[in-house]
Structure formats: structure tokens, C-alpha cells
Amino acid sequence: MTKKLVLIDGNSIAYRAFFALPLLNNDKGIHTNAIYGFTNILTKILEEENPTHLLVAFDAGKTTFRHNTYKEYKGGRQKTPPELSEQFPFIRELLDAYNISRYELENYEADDIIGTLAKKAEQDDFEVKIISGDKDLTQLATKNITVSITRKGITDVDDYTPDTIKEKYGLTPLQIIDMKGLMGDSSDNIPGVPGVGEKTAIKLLKQFGNVETLLQSIEEVSGKKLKEKLQENKDLAIMSKELATINCEAPVTISVDDLSYEGYDVKAVSKIYKELGFSSLLEKLGVEMEKSEEVKDIPFEIVREVSSDVLTSDAAFIVEMLEENYHLGKIIGFGIANEKGNFFIPAQVALESSDFKEWVQDERMRKVVYDGKKALVSLKWKGIDLKGIEFDVLISSYILNPSLSSDDLSLIASEHELKIVQSDEAIYGKGAKRHVPDEATLAEHIARKAYVVYRLQEKLDKELKENEQYDLFRDLELPLSKILAEMEVTGVRVDIDRLKRMGKELNEQLQLLEQKIHELAGESFNINSPKQLGVILFEKLKLPVIKKTKTGYSTSADVLEKLKDEHEMVELILHYRHLGKLQSTYIEGLLKVVHGDTGKVHTRFNQALTQTGRLSSTDPNLQNIPIRLEEGRKIREAFVPSEKDWVMFAADYSQIELRVLAHISGDENLIEAFRQDLDIHTKTAMDVFHVSEEDVTDHMRRQAKAVNFGIVYGISDYGLSQNLGITRKEAGEFIKRYFNSFKGVKEYMDEIIQEAKQKGYVTTLMQRRRYIPEITSRNFNVRSFAERTAMNTPIQGSAADIIKVAMIHMAEELKARHLKTRLLLQVHDELIFEAPKEEIETLKKLVPEVMEQALQLKVPLKVDYSYGPSWYEAK
Structure with missing residues (x-):
């Protein structure tokens, strides 16, 4: 052995x-x-x-x-x-x-x-x-x-x-000590030879072997200044090597x-x-957390016949499913907890009970749920309208601590010292081993979940009020969950034939690109193999090596972007990869998730996931369809109305994050620009470059646009230099000039960082919090990232809150006016509807009006809209 x-x-x-x-x-x-x-x-x-x-x-x-x-x-x-x-x-x-x-x-x-x-x-x-x-x-x-x-x-x-040390440095392991002796080590305060860096040290060691031989042969060193440095710092080099040497004979x-x-x-x-x-x-050890004495044994009952003891108001209500994608899933049981006890109702018993269905659909029967959206959707697929949701533990927990962002009740319970319920993974297993356990295990697990939800309501309700976040929960997130549930069930119609045609067209383009790439390479090879591609680019075509990995040359997107101007093949490879991703992820991916019965995709909106409050979507992810290139945008052609003679209607906020920045920072220059409805990027270019409007070039406007949106994300001089392809010094100067022009923005950035350090969190306009403990880190990189997060979160989070308010107000208006129009999707700053043609004139006025009045800011909110036979034409 x-x-x-x-x-x-x-x-x-x-x-x-x-x-x-x-x-x-x-x-x-x-x-x-x-x-x-x-x-x-x-x-x-x-x-x-x-x-x-x-x-x-x-x-x-x-x-x-x-x-x-x-x-x-x-x-x-x-x-x-x-x-x-x-x-x-x-x-x-x-x-x-x-x-x-x-x-x-x-x-x-x-x-x-x-x-x-x-x-x-x-x-x-x-x-x-x-x-x-x-x-x-x-x-x-x-x-x-x-x-x-x-x-x-x-x-x-x-x-x-x-071998890897030889490959990386061209040195032996023992020469690492000599390298440290020459270049020093700032982390250990080893001085080294002043002015000698890693490259010079390696070069010298390749020539002379070690520090001692080098110092005996200084006359052979090329470069007058380097000779002088080595001559003057001989003792320092010897001492530094000694300090860097690990003692392998310690007692x-x-x-x-x-x-x-x-x-x-x-x-x-x-x-x-x-x-x-x-x-x-x-849980990984297979051990449960100890249960507190108060709730060590939780009595529960398996209900075989639904009675009035079970169906009371002010009860916790659990709808349990095994599948993560609840649009396709099967309900495996229900849990109810109230003042009379904790109950498990097998799915068949509940769904065959008219009393149960009546209770579920009774608005007067107030219910505390965990993930109400999931419960609403899963029951809606059964033809049952869940009503009376009074409190949602998942959403309230998410508001209180967005970094937790877990859909596992056991973790939320543990956070509040109710360590009495196991994770779903511990009960059901994961991956291919996921299964429904025996009834006794299932019953106890679901009854415990109901008990925990019942107990948590009071605690979470109290914390929301103490944090001044109750209005955010009651008036925004809770009603939004019901709207999102409706959107998920409604789904979006997909033109499968159009999608297949697009797939065929993409395949033809991919074949042509492959042919061109092989011609330029002078041989056939697997373009999707980083190893084979690396050999072609860096050995055959002799392109400069930017980065290496453990397995060879890096051919990542950022590497290829830097090589674009070196050879025409690189641009073709990037385009090939982009089209390949469209084909696999979005054409083939969308075809896989079209619902067999409805002909629609029913994406799931993640309401309790991102720390900024933004929505994301899953199965499919409709927020990430790449629209930078026309081929990506055209995928939206496949999203069409579900009714004859209807159209798609899209409305999106114009530069909402910059408008929020103007409001929060109170910068007079920025506020005035939006109030006068100026092109904000042109205005920024005028202020930063000190030119008149007619003298602003396209290049100036592009730079101004990059810095405008970069500032929102706390961009650094390095980040801006990468975006614009300019030096770091130029980028730093640009940012400096921007802050000189928009002093209120700079003051906001400084103040919000200080506030985050004092409080440990930042808030949006609607009191959504994001905790940033890393902002006091001693590690510069960790702290810098935290500072950028502190700057950005109130802006991005407030923008997310505004569009959520707009969704709620739009749902109310559509209902009040008895319109047939349906809200289908929210994608970043955009709302997508399907509507009968005869309602378009109403929507052209109503949608911008509602969205622009969602929240009163110091600057006007502006909404653009369009419509057409598909989502593509509506944009």
C-alpha cells in the first residue's frame, strides 16, 4: 500500500x-x-x-x-x-x-x-x-x-x-529561493535587490543558476544600472535568499x-x-441538528378524512412536490398546522375532498405559506385557485436576509433557532436517487414543515416591522408573487416551426463558418476542442500566447477577444462559438421545454434569489437570450401571441438606473439633463470633454456611455480601460473628469460606502436591504468589490423595485378596465404583454402612464413601447 x-x-x-x-x-x-x-x-x-x-x-x-x-x-x-x-x-x-x-x-x-x-x-x-x-x-x-x-x-x-515550475518559470524548485532572494517578497517584507522584479530575476537565474554565482559574475551581467544595483546590494540578496529558504532540518x-x-x-x-x-x-455526516427541548417531539396526524379540525383559518399550509420544476411536477402531499395540531394529508385524500378544495379557494380562510407562488402554480395546474395567502415565510425571510436566498426551509428555520426540520435533500435524496420515502417519513417531514412555518410567522412579522420592511413585504413582494404565479401559468406561446427553421439556418451558417476556419487553418480540426484549437492558433499560426492552463493554451473568450486583430480566423471562431451557443442553449434548449399540452414555455420567475431584488427566470431562462448580435435577437421571433389576431406589446424603461442615480445622488447636472430630456450620453460627453453638443463625436458619446453605465456599477479605471480599449491612466483621467462634472454622484459614492461601513448594509428607495459584511475586510480586493456593491445595490435594487411596482399597478388596471391583455414576461427593465389588436390604442397610453408613475423621483421616468406579431417585432 x-x-x-x-x-x-x-x-x-x-x-x-x-x-x-x-x-x-x-x-x-x-x-x-x-x-x-x-x-x-x-x-x-x-x-x-x-x-x-x-x-x-x-x-x-x-x-x-x-x-x-x-x-x-x-x-x-x-x-x-x-x-x-x-x-x-x-x-x-x-x-x-x-x-x-x-x-x-x-x-x-x-x-x-x-x-x-x-x-x-x-x-x-x-x-x-x-x-x-x-x-x-x-x-x-x-x-x-x-x-x-x-x-x-x-x-x-x-x-x-x-515540471510545472519549469513550465511556468523556466526554473527548478530550488531556484525559487534564489528568485525570492533577488526580487524579494513584499508579503513577508523580504527586501530583495531594489529594482529587480520577477522577469529580471528569472532571466538572471537562467544565465547564472543561483544568487551566489551571479554575485561572483556581476561583470558578465548586461545593463549598467542592473550591475550597479547588484553590486550595491550583494549582502541584501544573500540575506533575502537566507530569509526565503525553508529550514528542512528544524528540531x-x-x-x-x-x-x-x-x-x-x-x-x-x-x-x-x-x-x-x-x-x-x-447533514453531510448524516446527523441531524439537535432539536430544542421545547419541540423535541412534534405530534402530528396523518389525515385520512378531512375534517373541520384541519381546515381552519390562520393555518400554515404546505403544498409538497418532489420536482424542482413544479410546472411539470406532481403534488405528493399537503401539510397544515394550526392551533389544533400538525397534519399531513396524502395528495389523493386532499384532491378528492370537496371540503379541502373549498377551504383552499376560500379568501376568508387566512393561510401562512412557504413559497406561495409555487403553491399557487401547482394547484392552478389542478384547476384549484389558492386564495387567502396572508403571509409567505420564504419571501419575508428573503427580504430580511437576501444573502440567505435559500429555497430550503430547514436553513431558514435554523437561522431562527427552530432546528427541528431536516432539509428536503436529506429526506428525498438528490439527483437520480431523489425519491418519495415511505408514508411515515413523508408525513412527519411535511407536518414538521407546516409546524415551522406556523411558528415562524410571528417572528418574521416582528422583524419586518422592526426593520421598517413590512410595507415592502405587504405592498410589493406578496402581491407580486400572485402576479408572477399568474404569468407562469399563462406562459408564452412558441412557434415551434419557426424555431426549427432558425435551427436549420444556424446549422447552415455553422457549417459555412467551419469550412472557412478550416481553409484558413489549412487543415480540418475540431473547433470545439480547446486543445486542438490551441495548437492551430499558437503553434501553427504562431499567435502570441496570452494565457496557459493546466492542460495547455487558453482559448477562452477573453483571450480570443485580445487576439481579434492578430488573424482573421479569430473573429470567425468567436462568431462560430456564439452561433453554437445559440443553437444548443436557445434553439435546442427552448424546444426541450415547450409544454406538450399548451405549446408554451412556462418559465419560473425566481423572486427570492438575487441580492438586489431583481427577478431572474429558470426553465427556460428568458432573461439571458443574447441580443448583442442579430442572430440572437431573432430568436425572439419564435415568441408569438397565443390568440388569433393578437399582438405582442413590449414596454421598457429608458435608462432607469441612471435616472435612479440622478434621484439618489441629487446631482443637479444629472437631474437637469433628464428634466430637459437631453441625450444623457451626449450631455456627459459635453461636460467631460468640455465641448458643445455639435462637437460631440460618436467616439466621445461611446466613451461617455461606457462611463455612465460603468459608474452605476462602481467601475474601476482598470474595468473602464478594458471596456474602451484605452490605457488605465486614460480611463482614470476620464473617471476623474466625470466626477468633476457630476460632483453630486461622487459625494453619493463616498457617502454610501461610509454608510455601509457604519450600518453593515445599504438600502433601496423602498427599504430593501443588502448586507455587506465584507466592506470592512482587510483584504483589498474583497473590500473593493464590497464597495462597488454598496454603490450599485441602491441603484439596481431601486430600479428592480420600480418595475415590480409597475407590474402590480398594471395588473390592477387590466383587471379594473376588464381588458383581455395579459402580462407575460418581465425581462430586466422591460414588460412584455400579449393583447388583442383592438386594445392596442388603450395600451399605448395606459402602459407608459402606469410605468412612469410607478414611483415619484426628482427626474421623470421615461417608457418606450412597440408592438408587432412577435416579441422580435415588438422590439
Whole structure:
């Protein structure tokens, strides 16, 4: 049996986990994000590596033997955040529960412990895997020692072997130490030789081999300035190399044999998971969270004959389905909880009971639900109109904490200390193993869900009022759920023949493109194979290599975009990919989801998913149909009215987010531009470039448009430079000039960031909150992203709220005026209707009027509309 030792850099992984995940607290107020992230990577290691021996090494303290050489070693590091420091004892406790050895050594770093044990294990014929977030450890790589460096958070890793180090740097692992000696390392405050960066260091090492040989041969170095730097900083280079060298002979008091790993004790691990509140990890262990004493045993009854005890007002009501797509699903049972008890009603019993149907459809029978839209739709397919929804636990929970955005009641219950219901996945399984369990298990699960919903109403209702979010729930989201349910059931008619013709046309275009690409390449190859495409582009055509992956050359979209001007084939490949995606995702994808009985697609609108409050859609996703190219736009031709002599009518807000920005920021320049109905991009170009309207060129307007929409998303100089193909310096100057012209916008951006830091969240005009704990992160990238989120959310969220208000008011107007027109879709800032031709004149006036009056801002809202025989012509 192969002996395998895994060595984990405990401090490094804990730091990575802490900064990769938002601050999390358990019910005792303990921060748990580092522990949670650490646990996830630990369980992944155990599953993937199957180690026979295992150790987690920690730093013992702030000072090490390296400080004797250089007092400023690691001197630039910020103090460990207290929110992380408090988690280290729990990480150590967790390792003990896992029966995993841990070790620290006074005066030495974790790297030295790992290096010493790795080399000893290699001598004893072990396969060794080192896991860290610190690339310094790559110097330890050999044929038998692989170093895995975490990236993009904590679960993705890059493996470093002598071959990959050679491929990446052109160096041996030991030369990594020399490279650090020359270029230094700012994270450890290793000085290196001033002015020598990575490229220069690698070049020198390829020529001279190591620091010592280089310093003996300075006269052979090309470049007067570089010679002088090396001559003046010889001692610094030697010292820096010494600091960067891992001590592989540290006085470690444990042997490799002491590190044997034989698995963990489920009881010990589940105990600490329970203490920390890791319910999802407990489920993976197959262990339930402990139930509170108050509700340890929940009595329930399986109803064989529906009675008045069950059908009361003010009851929690659960409609249970197995399938995620409830338009195609089958109801497997109902749950009801009220003051008289907790009940499970088998689907057949309920659906054959006239008393039950009457209760469901009685407006006076007030009901508390979980995901009322799903309940409304699933019952509507059975010909039953659910009425009397008074409260929705899913929607209220989403408003209170949009980051939770879970459709699993067990997680919401856990958040409110009602840890008494398992997840649906734990009961039904997942994927191909998903099934309906025996009746007793099913009955208890659904009755528990009903009980939890019944108990949660009061708690959530109180929190909504305390947060001043009750109006958002009562007047916006709850009525919207009923409108969305109606839209889902109505569906959108699809012209299948037209879709198939489009598919045929796309196939012909794809064949022609394939032929042209093969002609340019001078040979046939699989265009969809990144490996084969990489060989053609970078070896045969000799195009510049932009990026490499583990498997070869990167041919990702961003790489190809940068190569567009290098060869005409690249543009053809991008077009080929675009058409291929249209064919597979949208032509073939749409054909798969057309309902066999209705001839329509019945998309599901996700009301409780995005943190900004925007709606998204699934099965199919109608919000992501690409419309940048004509071929994508034409897919909308397949969406047609469901009635003869009807048309599609589309109305969308013009520049709604910029109008919201003008209102929120109070910037007089921006407000005046909208009040005068000026072209906002031309106006921005005039102000930024200091020119008159007639002197604004198309290029100026395009740049102004990019910065206008970029500002809404907190764009950086780098982001703008990428969008416009200009230098970062030019982009920075552009943004600076924009803020000089629109000072109110700059003040808003600064103020909203400060507000987010003070409160921990930002709000929309209608009091929708988004919590942003990362805004106080010590990690610059994490904090910067959080700041952009703080700037954007009130704008994008308010725009989302406005169109939701418009949907509610439109539904009310259509009903009040007895119009046949139906609201079918909401796509970003657009509403799509189908309507009889005779109602078009009414809609031309009514729809813009209702949408423009949805919310009173300091600037007018503006709506454009169009109509035609399909969605395409209506745009």
C-alpha cells in the first residue's frame, strides 16, 4: 500500500478561508467563516487524497529565528483581525475531533515544520502532498513532493511539481529561493535587490543558476544600472535568499510515523459541528441538528378524512412536490398546522375532498405559506385557485436576509433557532436517487414543515416591522408573487416551426463558418476542442500566447477577444462559438421545454434569489437570450401571441438606473439633463470633454456611455480601460473628469460606502436591504468589490423595485378596465404583454402612464413601447 503524507499549512489556509468567505456568526455570536472554510477544504482533502498520514502545522508565534537575521522580517503585515484570532482555538479543537495531528514549534514557522517532515517522509518512500496558500513552499517540490497552492478562495488549487515550475518559470524548485532572494517578497517584507522584479530575476537565474554565482559574475551581467544595483546590494540578496529558504532540518520532535491517520470519530466531529451551528455539514455526516427541548417531539396526524379540525383559518399550509420544476411536477402531499395540531394529508385524500378544495379557494380562510407562488402554480395546474395567502415565510425571510436566498426551509428555520426540520435533500435524496420515502417519513417531514412555518410567522412579522420592511413585504413582494404565479401559468406561446427553421439556418451558417476556419487553418480540426484549437492558433499560426492552463493554451473568450486583430480566423471562431451557443442553449434548449399540452414555455420567475431584488427566470431562462448580435435577437421571433389576431406589446424603461442615480445622488447636472430630456450620453460627453453638443463625436458619446453605465456599477479605471480599449491612466483621467462634472454622484459614492461601513448594509428607495459584511475586510480586493456593491445595490435594487411596482399597478388596471391583455414576461427593465389588436390604442397610453408613475423621483421616468406579431417585432 502506498504511504501518503499530507501536510497542511494551518495559518495560511485559515487566512485564506477568512478572507474568501463573508463574516459568519453562529447563534452564540462566534465568528465562524474561517472555521467553516477550513473545514470544507479539510473534508475535500480527506475525500480526494485519502492520506495514510496527516499533519496540520501552525506558526508558534510572531518571532522566529529569521528575526535574528532581519528584525523587519514580516514587519509590514497588518495585525491579525480579532474576528480571525478568535477562530483559531476552534480550528485546533476541530482537528482534535478529526483525530488529525497538529504541531507548532517555538522560534520556527509552519513552513519549516512542513519542509522538515516532507523531506524525512520522502526518504522513507512516502508520496507527499503539501497544501498551502503560500507559494514559498513550491521550493520543496520534487518528484515525490507535490505542493498545492490554493487560489480563488480556498477550494480551487494549483499543483506545483518540478515540471510545472519549469513550465511556468523556466526554473527548478530550488531556484525559487534564489528568485525570492533577488526580487524579494513584499508579503513577508523580504527586501530583495531594489529594482529587480520577477522577469529580471528569472532571466538572471537562467544565465547564472543561483544568487551566489551571479554575485561572483556581476561583470558578465548586461545593463549598467542592473550591475550597479547588484553590486550595491550583494549582502541584501544573500540575506533575502537566507530569509526565503525553508529550514528542512528544524528540531521537530515528532516523527512521520506519529502522523498516521485512520479516520475521524463521527460523534466527536458532529458534536463540534453542532456547537458551531454547521447544519449543512452535519447533514453531510448524516446527523441531524439537535432539536430544542421545547419541540423535541412534534405530534402530528396523518389525515385520512378531512375534517373541520384541519381546515381552519390562520393555518400554515404546505403544498409538497418532489420536482424542482413544479410546472411539470406532481403534488405528493399537503401539510397544515394550526392551533389544533400538525397534519399531513396524502395528495389523493386532499384532491378528492370537496371540503379541502373549498377551504383552499376560500379568501376568508387566512393561510401562512412557504413559497406561495409555487403553491399557487401547482394547484392552478389542478384547476384549484389558492386564495387567502396572508403571509409567505420564504419571501419575508428573503427580504430580511437576501444573502440567505435559500429555497430550503430547514436553513431558514435554523437561522431562527427552530432546528427541528431536516432539509428536503436529506429526506428525498438528490439527483437520480431523489425519491418519495415511505408514508411515515413523508408525513412527519411535511407536518414538521407546516409546524415551522406556523411558528415562524410571528417572528418574521416582528422583524419586518422592526426593520421598517413590512410595507415592502405587504405592498410589493406578496402581491407580486400572485402576479408572477399568474404569468407562469399563462406562459408564452412558441412557434415551434419557426424555431426549427432558425435551427436549420444556424446549422447552415455553422457549417459555412467551419469550412472557412478550416481553409484558413489549412487543415480540418475540431473547433470545439480547446486543445486542438490551441495548437492551430499558437503553434501553427504562431499567435502570441496570452494565457496557459493546466492542460495547455487558453482559448477562452477573453483571450480570443485580445487576439481579434492578430488573424482573421479569430473573429470567425468567436462568431462560430456564439452561433453554437445559440443553437444548443436557445434553439435546442427552448424546444426541450415547450409544454406538450399548451405549446408554451412556462418559465419560473425566481423572486427570492438575487441580492438586489431583481427577478431572474429558470426553465427556460428568458432573461439571458443574447441580443448583442442579430442572430440572437431573432430568436425572439419564435415568441408569438397565443390568440388569433393578437399582438405582442413590449414596454421598457429608458435608462432607469441612471435616472435612479440622478434621484439618489441629487446631482443637479444629472437631474437637469433628464428634466430637459437631453441625450444623457451626449450631455456627459459635453461636460467631460468640455465641448458643445455639435462637437460631440460618436467616439466621445461611446466613451461617455461606457462611463455612465460603468459608474452605476462602481467601475474601476482598470474595468473602464478594458471596456474602451484605452490605457488605465486614460480611463482614470476620464473617471476623474466625470466626477468633476457630476460632483453630486461622487459625494453619493463616498457617502454610501461610509454608510455601509457604519450600518453593515445599504438600502433601496423602498427599504430593501443588502448586507455587506465584507466592506470592512482587510483584504483589498474583497473590500473593493464590497464597495462597488454598496454603490450599485441602491441603484439596481431601486430600479428592480420600480418595475415590480409597475407590474402590480398594471395588473390592477387590466383587471379594473376588464381588458383581455395579459402580462407575460418581465425581462430586466422591460414588460412584455400579449393583447388583442383592438386594445392596442388603450395600451399605448395606459402602459407608459402606469410605468412612469410607478414611483415619484426628482427626474421623470421615461417608457418606450412597440408592438408587432412577435416579441422580435415588438422590439
